[in-house]
Amino acid sequence: MTILSLTSIQKSFGDQTVLKGVDFTVASGEVHALLGANGAGKSTLMKILSGDYERDGGIITIDHKEKQFKTPADAKEAGIEMVVQEVDTALVPSLSIAENVTMNAFITGPPFFSWKKRHKRAMELLRRVGLDLDPSLPLSHCSLAEKQLVLIAKALSREISFIILDEPTAALSTKEAQHLFSVLRELQNQGVGIIYISHRLPEVMELSTQVTVLKDGYVTLQKETSECTTEEIVRAMLGNELVELLN
Numbered sequence: 001m002t003i004l005s006l007t008s009i010q011k012s013f014g015d016q017t018v019l020k021g022v023d024f025t026v027a028s029g030e031v032h033a034l035l036g037a038n039g040a041g042k043s044t045l046m047k048i049l050s051g052d053y054e055r056d057g058g059i060i061t062i063d064h065k066e067k068q069f070k071t072p073a074d075a076k077e078a079g080i081e082m083v084v085q086e087v088d089t090a091l092v093p094s095l096s097i098a099e100n101v102t103m104n105a106f107i108t109g110p111p112f113f114s115w116k117k118r119h120k121r122a123m124e125l126l127r128r129v130g131l132d133l134d135p136s137l138p139l140s141h142c143s144l145a146e147k148q149l150v151l152i153a154k155a156l157s158r159e160i161s162f163i164i165l166d167e168p169t170a171a172l173s174t175k176e177a178q179h180l181f182s183v184l185r186e187l188q189n190q191g192v193g194i195i196y197i198s199h200r201l202p203e204v205m206e207l208s209t210q211v212t213v214l215k216d217g218y219v220t221l222q223k224e225t226s227e228c229t230t231e232e233i234v235r236a237m238l239g240n241e242l243v244e245l246l247n
């Protein structure tokens, strides 16, 4: 089992301090939901973990060994992949599905990685995310939900320990979201640790094993999902005063 820990993470943009000392831990086979109102710093925290943002303070460890994570390559090297909210920025629309899915192997693999091999490898990876598509089709053929699955398939082309998904269901239909959840459960069963940013409580209650809520730069709730009520989560997200207004 692998344990990923962030301790006292701090981050400011100019004079705005977004993260004032955030702790977060996820282990193999867990689905840790990260919640918070819009602007609470969820994406910022995960971009620090993916090496996209540099933190101002705090420690990241994997199995109690300290990691620097100065670049996205450092995070990938450590087995952490991020499925960003803006899927198009992480894929190349002018290339085929197969070329997109096998991009990592193409960049780092043997120089004579044949088209036939690449096609076969893409088929295997697409099967793992339940996508029955001809990989030689252009990526532009895919719906948004399919592109997201293509991005997960691409992430799986490496050995991963952790995967971060940033509001993956924001633009999906109920049916597409259910498909995504079954893929995530399968990854969970295989021992991947999943960090799941969402602001949809029903899916968080259904999918996650742990919940962390961010508000005003701090963690306002952190516990096992099975020990949480939705009201408790809403209070942690919005604060008591706002919740009282609603009652």
Ligand code: ADP
Binding pocket: 013, 018, 036, 037, 038, 039, 040, 041, 042, 043, 044, 045
């Ligand atoms: P969330 O994902 O919870 O909605 P974000 O992490 O995207 O929140 O943003 C938290 C705050 O940090 C927001 O006020 C946002 O404007 C600010 N922020 C995020 N990234 C940047 C950046 N690259 N430059 C300046 N401000 C940023």
Ligand code: MG
Binding pocket: 038, 039
């Ligand atoms: Mg947001």
Ligand code: MG
Binding pocket: 042, 043, 044, 166
């Ligand atoms: Mg965000």
